[in-house]
Every structure is written in structure tokens, then in C-alpha cells.
Amino acid sequence: MRAVICDRLGDPSVLRIEERPIPRAGAGEVVVRVGAAAVNFPDVLMVAGGYQHKPALPFVPGLEGAGTIHEVGADVSDWRVGDRAIFGAKPGAFAEYVAVPARALTRAPAGWSHSEAAAFRVAAQTAYHALVHRAALKRREVLLVHGATGGVGLAAVQLGKHLGAQVIATGSDDAKLAVVKEQGADLTVNLREADFVAVSKGMTDGRGADVIYDPVGGEVLEKSVRAAAYGARLLVVGFTSGGPSKLMSNHILIKGLAVLGVRAGESTIRQSRTFADDYARDLPALAAQGVMRPHISHRFPLERVADALLALRDRKVVGKAVIEME
Ligand SMILES: NC(=O)c1ccc[n+]([C@@H]2O[C@H](COP(=O)([O-])OP(=O)(O)OC[C@H]3O[C@@H](n4cnc5c(N)ncnc54)[C@H](OP(=O)(O)O)[C@@H]3O)[C@@H](O)[C@H]2O)c1
Structure with a gap:
């Protein structure tokens, strides 16, 4: 599979594409075949080394995406291969496949494209x-x-x-x-x-x-x-x-x-569990009602990931920019 690699810190032009093996799902994990990943301002900061969370080099950037379940690990009962899901990554979303804990997944809203679903969560x-x-x-x-x-x-x-x-x-x-x-x-x-x-x-x-x-x-x-x-x-x-x-x-x-x-x-890690319960209950409902549906102004293929981050950094984007794998 292709993945975006950040192996030195700098402006988005440091990013490059690398062939890597498709990850395998460990216990409690699923592997998602990524349909789209969304770009967030923290991606620009993280690649520059200026974000509060500083992953060890090299890393695959990207905090959120959506796609279909490719493999389900042991101890995961709620998800099946082929289900459509939104995922959070810490980071790792700018790749064709990503392994994430099952608890980082939510259902993709019915009728939404992978790109819309990818741009929802953060x-x-x-x-x-x-x-x-x-x-x-x-x-x-x-x-x-x-x-x-x-x-x-x-x-x-x-x-x-x-x-x-x-x-x-x-x-x-x-x-x-x-x-x-x-x-x-x-x-x-x-x-x-x-x-x-x-x-x-x-x-x-x-x-x-x-x-x-x-x-x-x-x-x-x-x-x-x-x-x-x-x-x-x-x-x-x-x-x-x-x-x-x-x-x-x-x-x-x-x-x-x-x-x-x-x-x-x-908020889901350090504070009351009810915050996570609130997101699980209310965010899918707000999506289904059409109250919160991402507006996407820019779409890029994976090989133009640097252009996607630059569009956001240079204030060209309205709402969200996404990277589309399919
Ligand atoms: N607290 C949290 O939990 C949390 C979660 C996610 C993101 N964030 C933070 O929220 C911020 C926004 O993230 P995002 O992904 O929404 O970014 P974004 O899509 O790039 O939006 C940033 C907005 O800031 C405005 N802006 C940029 N530079 C500006 C400047 N110099 N002066 C005035 N306005 C400026 C832009 O509007 P115009 O170009 O129209 O001025 C743009 O609409 C980032 O700092 C990010 O780290 C915080």
C-alpha cells in the first residue's frame, strides 16, 4: 500500500510517498481501507514539529478519515469486513490502509461519501x-x-x-x-x-x-x-x-x-466518560439530521498531500480539504 511519510520536520514539501506492507489488525483493532482522509490545521503544525503532540520520526500524518473495514482483529465484535466507518488516528490517516483500535471507530452516516465522513469527526x-x-x-x-x-x-x-x-x-x-x-x-x-x-x-x-x-x-x-x-x-x-x-x-x-x-x-481521555457517551449519542444524530455536514472545498489525490496541507495553511480552503484514495 502507499502511505505518506514524514521523516523530517518542515513545511509540507518534506512529505513523500512510500510503499509499505498493509498493516495487520492486532487484538482489539481493525484495519480500515481508507477511502478519504481529512486535513486539519494540526497536520500542518505536526509536520513542522510545532504541535503539542510530537510523534517520533518517521510517522504517517493524518488525524481522521473514513473507509471500509478490511480486517477485524481478535476481541472485536461490533464490526464486520465491508462496514463503512469513520476513524480517528493518532496520527496515520494519510495512507491507503490504517490499523486503529475499534474504539476509535464510528459508523459512517448513511448516504455520505467517504470524503464527507472523513471530514466530520474532528x-x-x-x-x-x-x-x-x-x-x-x-x-x-x-x-x-x-x-x-x-x-x-x-x-x-x-x-x-x-x-x-x-x-x-x-x-x-x-x-x-x-x-x-x-x-x-x-x-x-x-x-x-x-x-x-x-x-x-x-x-x-x-x-x-x-x-x-x-x-x-x-x-x-x-x-x-x-x-x-x-x-x-x-x-x-x-x-x-x-x-x-x-x-x-x-x-x-x-x-x-x-x-x-x-x-x-x-476530553474523552482525561475527563468524565460521559463526554464520550455524549459524542456517541449526539454526533451521529446531528449528522443524520443534516445539522452538521462538512463543506468540502478542496479534494486532492494522495500524491498531492503537500498541496492539500499548503491549501489549508495558505487559507484557500472553506470548511475542509480532503485527500481521496479511491
Ligand atoms: N481545541 C481543540 O480541541 C481543537 C481541535 C481541532 C483543532 N483545533 C485548532 O483550531 C484551529 C483551527 O483548526 P482548523 O482545522 O479548523 O483550521 P482551518 O480549517 O485552517 O481554519 C482556520 C481558520 O482560521 C482563520 N485564520 C487563519 N489564519 C488567520 C490569521 N492570521 N488571522 C485571522 N484568521 C486566520 C482562517 O480564516 P480566514 O482565512 O477566512 O481568515 C480559517 O478559517 C487550529 O489552531 C487547530 O489547532 C483545536
């Missing part, structure tokens, strides 16, 4: 963990979503609308923001042209947003304090702008803010 779980578990978003609250043109941002727009919030979405490109509007945002703000603080205040009679979801960081998070209502919840999701922010503790105090870190992947 974004949906991040938005769900942030808005449901961390912020407990309520109907009629105002939700400000930054990075709304990206994977985890667009998922938050879809889920926020479903939960009954009024959604203000920010991004830096009108064409990309038109897609975010189609996906349900009440208002979109192009950061290059308009002031999201003024828009948030204008929409709320000067009160500000109740919940702010921020995968961008940097100045965007610092400025968000001014767009926040008294008592707002500020969700720290990521740092696509390049680095963490300096939040002033006096501003946090004066506005009575709750600053909430979001670690969706970690």
Missing part, C-alpha cells in the same frame, strides 16, 4: 465539546465564531444555529464568508474590512456576545474581550494566527468573563 467533536460541554450555549444567546471559514469554525456555526443561538461569524475573505452565510450564520464580518466589536455591539443593543468561540488567537482573541457581554464565556480553541494571546486579567475581572480552554481530543 470539527464536529470540537464544536460540540466547546459549545455544549464547555459553554452550555443557550437558545437566543449571541455566539461570535472566529475562523468561521475553517473546519472547526464552520462546524460551530452549524451547531450554534441548531442550538438556537444568533451567530455572528468572522473570516477574512468575502467569497469564503458567502459560504458561511449559506451554512446559516446570521451575520458575517470580514476582518479586513469591518470591526467585529462594533458589529457584535450593534446586534445586541451594546451588550456584546454571550459566547465567543476562537480558533484564531492572537489579536483576535485580545480584541474579543471588547466584543464580549458582561459574564460572557470565551472559548479558547486554537491559534491559527500564529500564537497565543495576552489576555488582561483586569479585563477578565471587570467583565466577569469565564475563559474556557477547549481540548476536544483530550
